[in-house]
Amino acid sequence: xxxxxxxxxxxxxxxxxxxxxxxxxxxxxxxxxxxLIGVWGGLAVAVLLLWFTWDLPKPSAGTATLRRPSLxxxxxxxxxxxxxxxxxxxxxxxxTVPAYLPEAVVxxxxxxxxxxxxxxxLGMARATVVDxxxxxxVQGGSTLTQQVAKTLFLSNARTFRRKMQxxxxxxxxxxxxxxTEILEIYLNRVYLGAGAWGxxxxxxxxxxxxxxxxxLWQAAMLAGLPRAPSRFNPLADQSAATARTKEVLAAMVxxxxxxQDQADAAVAAISFAPHAVSGDYWFSSWAxxxxxxxIPADTDSRLATTFDPKLQAAAQAxxxxxxxxxxxxxxxxxxxxVVLDAATGAVRAMxxxxxxxxxxxxxxxxxxxxxxxxxxxxxxxxxLEAGMQPSDMVLDGxxxxxxxxxxxxxxxxxxxxxxxxxxxxxxxxVSARLLMKAGGPLVVGAVAHRLGVTxxxxxxxxxxxxxxxxxxxxxxxxxxxFFNGGRRVVPHGITGLYADGxxxxxxxxPATPVISSALAGxxxxxxxxxxxxxxxxxxxxxxxxxxxxxxxxxxxxDAWFIGGVDGxxxxxxxxxxxxxxxxxxxxxxxLPAALFHSVALAVTGQ
Numbered sequence: 001x002x003x004x005x006x007x008x009x010x011x012x013x014x015x016x017x018x019x020x021x022x023x024x025x026x027x028x029x030x031x032x033x034x035x036l037i038g039v040w041g042g043l044a045v046a047v048l049l050l051w052f053t054w055d056l057p058k059p060s061a062g063t064a065t066l067r068r069p070s071l072x073x074x075x076x077x078x079x080x081x082x083x084x085x086x087x088x089x090x091x092x093x094x095x096t097v098p099a100y101l102p103e104a105v106v107x108x109x110x111x112x113x114x115x116x117x118x119x120x121x122l123g124m125a126r127a128t129v130v131d132x133x134x135x136x137x138v139q140g141g142s143t144l145t146q147q148v149a150k151t152l153f154l155s156n157a158r159t160f161r162r163k164m165q166x167x168x169x170x171x172x173x174x175x176x177x178x179x180t181e182i183l184e185i186y187l188n189r190v191y192l193g194a195g196a197w198g199x200x201x202x203x204x205x206x207x208x209x210x211x212x213x214x215x216l217w218q219a220a221m222l223a224g225l226p227r228a229p230s231r232f233n234p235l236a237d238q239s240a241a242t243a244r245t246k247e248v249l250a251a252m253v254x255x256x257x258x259x260q261d262q263a264d265a266a267v268a269a270i271s272f273a274p275h276a277v278s279g280d281y282w283f284s285s286w287a288x289x290x291x292x293x294x295i296p297a298d299t300d301s302r303l304a305t306t307f308d309p310k311l312q313a314a315a316q317a318x319x320x321x322x323x324x325x326x327x328x329x330x331x332x333x334x335x336x337x338v339v340l341d342a343a344t345g346a347v348r349a350m351x352x353x354x355x356x357x358x359x360x361x362x363x364x365x366x367x368x369x370x371x372x373x374x375x376x377x378x379x380x381x382x383x384l385e386a387g388m389q390p391s392d393m394v395l396d397g398x399x400x401x402x403x404x405x406x407x408x409x410x411x412x413x414x415x416x417x418x419x420x421x422x423x424x425x426x427x428x429x430v431s432a433r434l435l436m437k438a439g440g441p442l443v444v445g446a447v448a449h450r451l452g453v454t455x456x457x458x459x460x461x462x463x464x465x466x467x468x469x470x471x472x473x474x475x476x477x478x479x480x481x482f483f484n485g486g487r488r489v490v491p492h493g494i495t496g497l498y499a500d501g502x503x504x505x506x507x508x509x510p511a512t513p514v515i516s517s518a519l520a521g522x523x524x525x526x527x528x529x530x531x532x533x534x535x536x537x538x539x540x541x542x543x544x545x546x547x548x549x550x551x552x553x554x555x556x557x558d559a560w561f562i563g564g565v566d567g568x569x570x571x572x573x574x575x576x577x578x579x580x581x582x583x584x585x586x587x588x589x590x591l592p593a594a595l596f597h598s599v600a601l602a603v604t605g606q
Contacts, residue, residue: 089200550588
């Protein structure tokens, strides 16, 4: 019987094992490659992340500011009027500002801010395509959160590496802050031009009000500044600022924050106040220089001053009008004005020049010009101290002192006149006689120094006619003695310097008696005669006592008037920087007296 060969089937488990060994042979190399790629890929990613983040700042550094310390100046009423360095205002929250301020920011900078959670991928994709096509970063697409990341931590370099750092920091911000907090950080930290960091500082800089008091068009203007703060701010270009403001208002309409009627009304209300370099510059630069080394270099500080912005504006406008009108006809192209409190010496206003072009030379403080007959007040005071009386008679006639023989302006002599008449009519021969009766030029010079004039004075008889070169600020301060009962004041502009809660300067120097009140009263009355019927009738202010003295130098190269009205001393000088003569008819009683009158109207509230 033939044997039958049966095929014994392979057990199922063995088939599985054999199949498994086959798959293992296939998968092991693949797995090895995956592991290898994963390891090297991970290392590559780690290296890439390290490249992106090795110099990434710590997030905690965002709380520190890198702006320059600021010095803010406040006026006599405590209101900020200018600043040096970078200005930072009061901290803002969404509850402390008008709703349309954050709305304007969101509308123009990041319409989907409340929805995208920090990163706007659609906007980023669009910007990435544009950047790749250009081969460089040319379009932002940044959200407000990204802008905060850049503002707090990064430079303005437009590179892909910086962009990646921005994204990483944006993720950190969205994890640690709510959208409301991020928007508040933006409002407080964004740079808005003119040294202003944050909306409150910008509101004070451009409009003179805190951010809490902004109206709609002002808020829209500030919201439009971050794109180009140096180009869109109203101090640089009011037309560009207006155009940008209109763009922001239109964006607010599209975002349904305001209606078209509201936008139209806001556009109609746009009105930028004029900003002149010469406005408060003269006073603020002088006050800051007075504080000098006391100003801390590493912290914010506030300089409290004696400044009166209304008087400053009036004095500046008055000088501008005089020089543009009758001054131009008289070949008078420059001038200076000082207004100070007669009782304390507190300077309320200071104009150092016409303000044209880039003229920053402060003639009120730095210029030294011959005083002319405005110096005669010290001659008359020295004569009173020598025992003479305002009613005493003095000869107006020929006199020779050595080789010098003074003449009167009108080239005629009046004979005997009283001291009062001699001052009112500014008689030169009377002044020469009084100087000699008082004890000579050294005595008169000592009187001027006692009242506050610090410049060296010539030791010769021509001092009687004001041949000394002096400064307007000191002369104005010296005249205060005649109107405050005989006390010398020190012209000053600072009442306090505050930093870290401490006052760093001493109190302003007190007025000190230097002549008797009786002598001061006699001088005041004689100076009043100058305005009542003498050389300065143009300085009179109806309803107010005005006293002062004119001054005119040889060939009308300088013209002065210094006088007192309503508790203030106003000093005026008009002339030319090159010392060229003005018209022959220009005297202290013409242009300076008229300028004094205009400023005096502001002092008296008229």
